[in-house]
Amino acid sequence: MNNLTSRSTAAGQGCRAAAADRLRHFGVSVTRPRVAIMEYLMEHHVHPTVEQVYSALSPEYPSLSRTTVYNTMKMLAEHGAVTLLTIDDRNLNIDENTTPHAHLYCTRCHRIHDLPLQGVSPLQASYAFTLDGHLIQQVHQYYKGVCRECQTDLNKEPLLTNKQ
Amino acid sequence: MNNLTSRSTAAGQGCRAAAADRLRHFGVSVTRPRVAIMEYLMEHHVHPTVEQVYSALSPEYPSLSRTTVYNTMKMLAEHGAVTLLTIDDRNLNIDENTTPHAHLYCTRCHRIHDLPLQGVSPLQASYAFTLDGHLIQQVHQYYKGVCRECQTDLNKEPLLTNKQ
DNA sequence: ACTTTATTTTGGAATAATTGTAAATTTCCT
DNA sequence: AGGAAATTTACAATTATTCCAAAATAAAGT
Known part of the structure; x- marks a missing residue:
């Protein structure tokens, strides 16, 4: 304003x-x-x-x-x-x-993409809670795979650099 | 038999x-x-x-x-x-x-405990699928916190070893 | 502003997990 | 048993991260 x-x-x-x-x-x-x-x-x-x-x-x-x-x-x-x-x-x-969200780790380009959390509400993941007697302070959720960009790139040329 | x-x-x-x-x-x-x-x-x-x-x-x-x-x-x-x-x-x-499950990582004793997956069915997590154009091959889910055993131990004595 | 004190930063050395390599060993097939 | 191919070994090399003690900076008080 x-x-x-x-x-x-x-x-x-x-x-x-x-x-x-x-x-x-x-x-x-x-x-x-x-x-x-x-x-x-x-x-x-x-x-x-x-x-x-x-x-x-x-x-x-x-x-x-x-x-x-x-x-x-x-x-x-x-x-x-x-x-x-x-x-x-x-x-x-x-x-x-720091707002709760999930990640995709691409095993080809080693970049990390953001994705929404699955099955856990962001609100729940923001606060500590108890599960099965354990104190839970952080919720981590991620996928390993090949990101969208790399899938199309796969047909083009191999990724040369090991570091992103 | x-x-x-x-x-x-x-x-x-x-x-x-x-x-x-x-x-x-x-x-x-x-x-x-x-x-x-x-x-x-x-x-x-x-x-x-x-x-x-x-x-x-x-x-x-x-x-x-x-x-x-x-x-x-x-x-x-x-x-x-x-x-x-x-x-x-x-x-x-x-x-x-290798059956899909979640983990609890205890920041005090550095041990990892098994927990059930939340929000994702173990069956879904067993197979590759597509999400938002990305190819998902593995689903990882874990919590960071203090495990049940360490919470009761907290009142007793501090954990001495850094390694488990 | 100026000095003192506490905190933070720096760079270089140390540590520790992981990877690379080439020679030695083992496995598998005949 | 013999020999090619795959695997293991020991050791060196690499690399991310941490440690440390001195130097620099920030904070607090005057």
């Missing part, structure tokens, strides 16, 4: 204010690497690896270290700002979309 | 014949390490890591190598004889129960 507000938090390249707001919202203190990382996550709606975040930010922030990206991810996960996905056995993927 | 048959394939320590049968059933050739590994999986209904399988078998089979355990697991997975779980970000867990 308000032009000033919307301008300062609009999406697009270089939206520090929104990233800082989001950090504060999750109760973590605002620092330069954290803003850079959060900004990246908010602008790129993929499910990046630590390496991808690091190498994307590295050019404009050469002193950033991989350790910081790891530490920040772990901390953001503890504060509920991101979810860490252990679907790909080669490395961690970061999901900044 | 038959005493001879049931004796040769009964569960218990040292059931080579049943392990060999199972290997043949999945169309893989029968070798010493494979029988030893399959036998271990059939007798221990946990979700062992490669390291656990290796160090359990090592004493009575000193020449067994970790590489063989890794190779065997990957091969068994390709033949549908086991499922490889990437729930614990520290290492792979092997599930020899």
